[in-house]
Every structure is written in structure tokens, then in C-alpha cells.
Amino acid sequence: MDETLTARMRAYLAAGTAMDLAALEALYDEEFENVRTDEAGQVAVLTKAHFMARFRALAEQGRSVGEGGTEDVRFLSAARHGDQGTVVMYRCEDGVPARYVFVWRWSDGRWSTLVREFTFERDVTPLLRMLAAASRGGGGGAG
Template sequence: MDRSLVARMREYLNAGLAMDVEALDVLYDPGFENIRVDEAGQVAILTKEQFMTRFRTLRDQGQRVGEDIDDVRFLATSEHGDQGTVVMHRVQHGVPIRYGFVWRREDGRWTTLLREFTFEKDISPLLRIMKSAETGTA
């Protein structure tokens, strides 16, 4: 287990808990994508811009993305060239969620988050929100 990669993940998770939008903006690579998949095989792809808009909206409304990261378990890390992967598990609202995060390494340190692969039970609500945003309906 690469402890420096796990430490970088903890920085990222804590920035999210603190709703530190400026730190998150630096942590997400300009080409960041979150690929979400559910048990039915539905897929949603979110960009950095979509993530940052959501974080800003939540922060401006005084909301947070979570209370703590006590349930987070880091299952594995791997390195491949100038990238590193972290496999993470957590339980949200009683439902287990699995993640794969891909980080960029530059000059020996983990710099930006390139990809987040999220495996959830059902992303139908997210797909409805995305469709509404595309069509401009509520």
C-alpha cells in the first residue's frame, strides 16, 4: 500500500468535507472525469466543471457533502508509470460504494486527480438530474 497515495486521498476527502472549493479546484486535473456505473449497467460521466459547479452550489447553500470519513477503507493502491490508483470502499446511507481513483504523479509527488470510477447501486436519480440540466427542465 502506497502510504503517500493514501495520504493524498485523505487530503482530497478532507477538502471535500470542509467544502474547500479552492483546494478541490487545484486537486482536480483540468481533464478530470468521474465515471459512475450502477448495478443495472447505467453509466454517467461527470466533468471537473460539473463537479466544481456542484461543490460551489452546495457551499453557497451552506450544505456539505458528508459529516466524516470514518467509514472509508483503502483496499489497494497501485502505481503505473506516472499514475497511481487507489481502490476505496465506503458505506453511504447504508449502501456500500466502491471507488477507483487515478492520480497523476509529477516530480515524485501525487498532484492531481485524473479519474474517479464510482460503482453504486443505482444512479437513476443522477441520470434524471443530468437529463433535466441538459433539457433545462426541473
């Protein structure tokens, strides 16, 4: 288990919980994509712009993500592969298990930015509806 990678993940999770928009902006790579899939095989793809819009909207409302904290997070694997690293993470949110794979970029001797997140959930239908409404100009966010 690469402890420098899990430390970077903990910093990322803390930035989200604290709604530290500047830190989140710096942590997400410009090429960031979150690929979410569900038990039915549906797929939703979110970008850095989607995530940052959602964080800004929540911050304006005085709300945050991860209000339940990150005590339930378990890192199952963390390893470096050349100039990238992967972290496999498990957590149970509101009684629903979720699995994640995060891909980090290694540059200048450190874990710099989050490039990809692969999320496995029960159902992404509500997210797909929200993305469709947003693309039609109906607003909405992601995250």
C-alpha cells in the same frame, strides 16, 4: 500499499468535507471524469465542471458533502503505475455500500491531480435524470 497515495486521498477527502473550494479546484485535473456505473449497467459521466458546480452550490447553501465524515472509508489498494496511481476505496454511505477506483497523476515527484474516478453504485438513475434536466437547462448539479 502506497502510503503517499493514501495520504493524498485523505487530503482530497478532507478538502471535500471542509468544502475547501480552492483546494478542490486544484486537486481535480482539467481532464477529470467520474464514470459512475450501477448494478443495471447504466453509466453516468461527470466532469470537473459538474463537480465544482455542485460544490459551489452546496457552499452557497451552507451545506457540505460527506457530512457523515470519512471514518467509514477503507483503502483496499493503493499503487503507483508509472506516472499514475490507483486507489481502490470502499465506504458505506447511508447504509449503501459504494466502491471507488481513483486515478491520480504523478508529476514533479508528487501526486498532483485526480484524473479519473470510477464509482460503482446500486442505481445511478436519479443522477442520469439530474444530468438530463441540466442539459435541457433545468439546472441541477452533481456529486
